[in-house]
Amino acid sequence: MARTPTPTWFFALAIVRLGPRFLLCQEKKYGASWSIPGGRVEPGEQLADACVREVMEEAGIPVTIDGIYRIEHATSPDRARVRVVFAASPKDDTPPKSVADEESLQAKWLTLEEIARLPMRGSDLRMLLQRVMDGMPVYPLEIIDGEMSV
Numbered sequence: 059m060a061r062t063p064t065p066t067w068f069f070a071l072a073i074v075r076l077g078p079r080f081l082l083c084q085e086k087k088y089g090a091s092w093s094i095p096g097g098r099v100e101p102g103e104q105l106a107d108a109c110v111r112e113v114m115e116e117a118g119i120p121v122t123i124d125g126i127y128r129i130e131h132a133t134s135p136d137r138a139r140v141r142v143v144f145a146a147s148p149k150d151d152t153p154p155k156s157v158a159d160e161e162s163l164q165a166k167w168l169t170l171e172e173i174a175r176l177p178m179r180g181s182d183l184r185m186l187l188q189r190v191m192d193g194m195p196v197y198p199l200e201i202i203d204g205e206m207s208v
Contacts, residue, residue: 064208066138070109071096072146073190074121079167080187081154083116085179094180094187095165097139100120105202116164118155121146125196127186143186145196 072095082092095116106123107206113121123144130141154165157170168176170191172186186194 064133064138064183065136066126066140068099068105068108069139069165070097070099070112071141071143072107072113072121072123073127073143073187074113074117074119074148075190076167078150078169078191080170080173080190081113081119081148081165082173082176083155084164086158086160088179090163091179092173092176093183094143095162098157100169105142106144106199109142109146111122113146116155119152119165120149121159122149122197124203125188126196127194127196129202145190146178147155161208 060177072081074095079179083095084092087093097116099105099113103111112123113119122164123146125145127143127145128145130139132138132141154167155162156164158164161178170184170187173187178184
């Protein structure tokens with residue numbers, strides 16, 4: 059008997075670090091809270107490409123993907139969500155976006171101390187950024203690859 063496919067959404071997020079600072083975006087929705095840049099992967103788009111696109115759209119910063127911090131999977135009775143949190147670094151010294159648009163209100167380079175004073179979208183984000191600062195491992199991009207043809 060065939061099973062009904064589970065609708066699954068994929069998201070690509072970036073922890074972009076510049077020395078002791080992290081790139082955060084103030085979101086237009088979710089109460090103008092702050093978060094790392096990221097968003098949904100579009101049909102036909104690779105996860106890493108989605109990450110680069112989302113950082114540019116939300117923060118205005120061109121980045122290089124350096125690896126993967128973690129892959130998260132959450133389920134509910136009728137759907138699932140997969141989030142890949144990439145490690146990224148800025149390609150150049152482009153300043154973060156300062157003019158609001160449909161993607162975000164602004165972006166800033168912030169220290170953990172500055173982040174502690176901001177309203178954050180996710181309750182675990184500060185802890186994740188602290189783990190990164192403390193040397194959280196970065197896994198190679200090759201752990202995510204396309205399917206192999208047989």
